[in-house]
Amino acid sequence: WQQMGRALAGYGVPYNWYSGEAGLKNALNLYKPCIVMLDVGAMPEEGWGWGGHWVVAYGYDQSNIYLTNWNGDSHNYADGGKCTWTAFRKGWNAQLAKANGTANMFLCPKG
Numbered sequence: 001w002q003q004m005g006r007a008l009a010g011y012g013v014p015y016n017w018y019s020g021e022a023g024l025k026n027a028l029n030l031y032k033p034c035i036v037m038l039d040v041g042a043m044p045e046e047g048w049g050w051g052g053h054w055v056v057a058y059g060y061d062q063s064n065i066y067l068t069n070w071n072g073d074s075h076n077y078a079d080g081g082k083c084t085w086t087a088f089r090k091g092w093n094a095q096l097a098k099a100n101g102t103a104n105m106f107l108c109p110k111g
Helices: 002-010 021-029 085-092 095-100
Strands: 015-019 034-039 052-060 064-068 082-084 105-109
Touching: 002 015, 002 105, 015 021, 021 034, 021 052, 021 105, 034 085, 034 095, 052 095, 064 085, 082 085
Parallel strands: none
Antiparallel strands: 015 105, 034 052, 034 105, 052 064, 064 082
């Protein structure tokens, strides 16, 4: 997570860390991209192996959250980076995310 912050700062992008699903949805409602680290090992239904994976959330609906750098179900890019909220919550709050201090947290540009 420190490298992600340094990368944003290096490009002159002011940011803050935020927490919680309500905060994430609020930022997305304001059309702000949100950077999230997922523990993909906790999401076997998404077809991933073990490890942390950074994604950018750019939208959501009642059933799904939409992510860049995400293949989605069966690694099919045609689904627009769709990830179910159930799978997302598992990866967002799993052991690796907790160990990294990024569980239920996201980076979002200021302003």
